[in-house]
Amino acid sequence: xxxxxxxxxxxxxxDTLRYxxxxxxxxxxxxxxxxxxxxxEAALKQMKFILRAKNVGFSLAxxxxxxxxxxxxxxxxxxxxxxxxxxxxxxxxERIAELTRFHQSLSVLADKCCGGQEPADNCSILTTLEDIDxxxx
Amino acid sequence: xxxxxxxxxxxxxxDTLRYxxxxxxxxxxxxxxxxxxxxxEAALKQMKFILRAKNVGFSLAxxxxxxxxxxxxxxxxxxxxxxxxxxxxxxxxERIAELTRFHQSLSVLADKCCGGQEPADNCSILTTLEDIDxxxx
DNA sequence: ATAAACCTTAGAGTACACACCAAGGTCAAG
DNA sequence: CTTGACCTTGGTGTGTACTCTAAGGTTTAT
Ligand SMILES: [Zn+2]
Ligand SMILES: [Zn+2]
Ligand SMILES: [Zn+2]
Ligand SMILES: [Zn+2]
Numbered sequence: 179x180x181x182x183x184x185x186x187x188x189x190x191x192x193d194t195l196r197y198x199x200x201x202x203x204x205x206x207x208x209x210x211x212x213x214x215x216x217x218x219e220a221a222l223k224q225m226k227f228i229l230r231a232k233n234v235g236f237s238l239a240x241x242x243x244x245x246x247x248x249x250x251x252x253x254x255x256x257x258x259x260x261x262x263x264x265x266x267x268x269x270x271x272e273r274i275a276e277l278t279r280f281h282q283s284l285s286v287l288a289d290k291c292c293g294g295q296e297p298a299d300n301c302s303i304l305t306t307l308e309d310i311d312x313x314x315x
Numbered sequence: 316x317x318x319x320x321x322x323x324x325x326x327x328x329x330d331t332l333r334y335x336x337x338x339x340x341x342x343x344x345x346x347x348x349x350x351x352x353x354x355x356e357a358a359l360k361q362m363k364f365i366l367r368a369k370n371v372g373f374s375l376a377x378x379x380x381x382x383x384x385x386x387x388x389x390x391x392x393x394x395x396x397x398x399x400x401x402x403x404x405x406x407x408x409e410r411i412a413e414l415t416r417f418h419q420s421l422s423v424l425a426d427k428c429c430g431g432q433e434p435a436d437n438c439s440i441l442t443t444l445e446d447i448d449x450x451x452x
Numbered sequence: 453a454t455a456a457a458c459c460t461t462a463g464a465g466t467a468c469a470c471a472c473c474a475a476g477g478t479c480a481a482g
Numbered sequence: 483c484t485t486g487a488c489c490t491t492g493g494t495g496t497g498t499a500c501t502c503t504a505a506g507g508t509t510t511a512t
Contacts, residue, residue, distance in 0.1 A: 182487090191450075192468065194470065196490095196491095197469070201469095205388075212479085212490085213489080214488090215489085228442045233420070234421055235416075240465095247503080248445075249435060251436045256434075257430050263425045264421075266421055270418045270421065271418060278369055281407045284403055284407065287400050287421060294392065295393075296387075296395050297393075299388045301388070303330050304395065304396060307381070308364055317458080317459075319457090328501080330501060330502080331501090334499070348481095349460085349507080350459080350507090352459085374498075376497095
């Protein structure tokens with residue numbers, strides 16, 4: 179399968195596939211006489227793995243690690259894989275916590291403001307940002 | 316106040332201050348004879364405004380908008396300010412939702428894996444990423 | 453007078469995940 | 483045999499918020 183058809187089937191762009199190849203995430207099975215990339219069954223499976231990993235939040239760098247483990251499963255342990263997963267989960271949790279603080283602060287700010295069409299001279303959002311310390315602590 | 320002292324007082328780097336100046340977020344009150352930046356009371360207040368806005372999750376681009384409103388309050392309405400705040404809040408909410416889906420999927424994956432020291436040949440995390448579709452749908 | 457500590461500018465580099473472009477080669481249909 | 487759709491490489495651009503570097507000027511203290 180040439181790159182265009184392969185990309186269509188997976189719902190990604192050809193640019194993405196070339197990018198993944200350059201970054202050692204997915205190498206096409208072979209090349210045609212004209213130098214065209216030729217993707218086979220194995221490439222399809224691997225690309226699906228990559229997309230699923232992306233869907234659960236892994237970055238491309240993390241996916242690369244997972245692939246290296248997958249290629250040589252007997253040289254790696256469940257421990258390693260679970261660690262990667264848990265580390266990622268905890269990182270995501272931290273980010274969620276930070277964003278939740280933002281959300282909370284923004285809600286408080288929004289609730290203070292009347293949102294009317296009058297000039298913003300006395301807007302509580304602006305005065306709060308001007309005057310009050312420790313909005314998030 | 317010269318840039319170094321000003322930066323120290325606010326807990327930011329001098330690079331950050333020059334960056335903010337270049338991007339029209341904060342211009343020092345004046346320059347000394349030698350061309351050194353000289354920050355005054357107004358700059359201090361404005362920088363505190365910027366840092367508070369950052370603390371509630373606004374991006375520098377958004378803060379720039381807020382500053383422009385703040386400079387000419389009578390030309391803008393509460394409506395505008397509240398809109399910015401609510402839009403940001405909703406964007407943050409979307410991102411939280413996405414990350415929460417990631418967290419959920421990662422937890423499911425982690426729970427499946429024994430995490431032991433044996434080889435990863437039958438690791439449930441890897442086989443799940445290999446085999447199962449629609450992990451997040 | 454000289455060293456340390458500060459300041460200036462412009463520009464490059466970082467991470468992430470691609471998107472877009474130019475200039476050219478290849479292949480099938482009509 | 484030419485048109486159009488596809489493919490190749492290499493390189494640049496995007497957004498975010500800085501950080502770092504180079505090469506040089508200034509201030510302060512000893
Ligand atoms: Zn109002
Ligand atoms: Zn208001
Ligand atoms: Zn196991
Ligand atoms: Zn396992």
